[in-house]
Amino acid sequence: MGQEQTDAAPVGVGIEREVLSLMAEDRSNSGNAAALVITPGVVEKHVANIFAKLGG
Numbered sequence: 611m612g613q614e615q616t617d618a619a620p621v622g623v624g625i626e627r628e629v630l631s632l633m634a635e636d637r638s639n640s641g642n643a644a645a646l647v648i649t650p651g652v653v654e655k656h657v658a659n660i661f662a663k664l665g666g
Contacts, residue, residue: 625646625648625656626656626660628646629642629646629653629656629657630660632645632646633657633660639653639654
């Protein structure tokens with residue numbers, strides 16, 4: 611009862627891991643979106659989350 615929530619999950623979990631992996635291949639957000647069958651806007655949100663978790 612009353613467990614505190616921890617901070618956001620670390621980079622490398624779920625879709626963020628997939629986005630990060632594609633980023634490492636130097637793909638564009640549009641290319642990442644096509645590969646993951648999601649919109650470029652969703653990719654951009656994940657990229658922003660990744661950078662926030664990395665402190666940048």
